[in-house]
Amino acid sequence: MNYLAVFIGGGLGSLARFGVSKFITANFTTNLPVATLLSNILSCIVLASLVGVFSDKIIEHPWLRFFLLIGFCGGFSTFSTFSYESLELIRSGNLLYGIANIAVSIFACLGIIYFFTKNSQVAI
Secondary structure (H helix, E strand, C coil), X not given: CHHHHHHHHHHHHHHHXXXXXXXXXXXXXXXXXXXXXXXXXXXXXXXXXXXHHCHHHHHHCHHHHHHHHHHHHHHHCCHHHHXXXXXXXXXXXXXXXXXXXXXXXXXXXXXXXXXXXXXXXXXX
């Protein structure tokens, strides 16, 4: 059952990431990896909010952890694309943008997770 929860949640998270990417590319013109940054930040907000606000429900219903935290948030966020896009910025001579993308992504996501989960008892 846990595998199914991760599978379905991951698929929905990947669709959400795809939707964010399509929205950004249709409405904004930029060479910066804004869609990936936004997906990762939104995923951290979702994960941290779920852990911080609904920790009792997640502990009470373990399948929610597999479906939402591991599946959905795992599918919605994307470390591999973030890494590739950051490296491509650096390789293409945009060292400052590459480093800024890395710094903003890491500090924003860690800050979001810390802020929302500092009093939580849920292990992801």
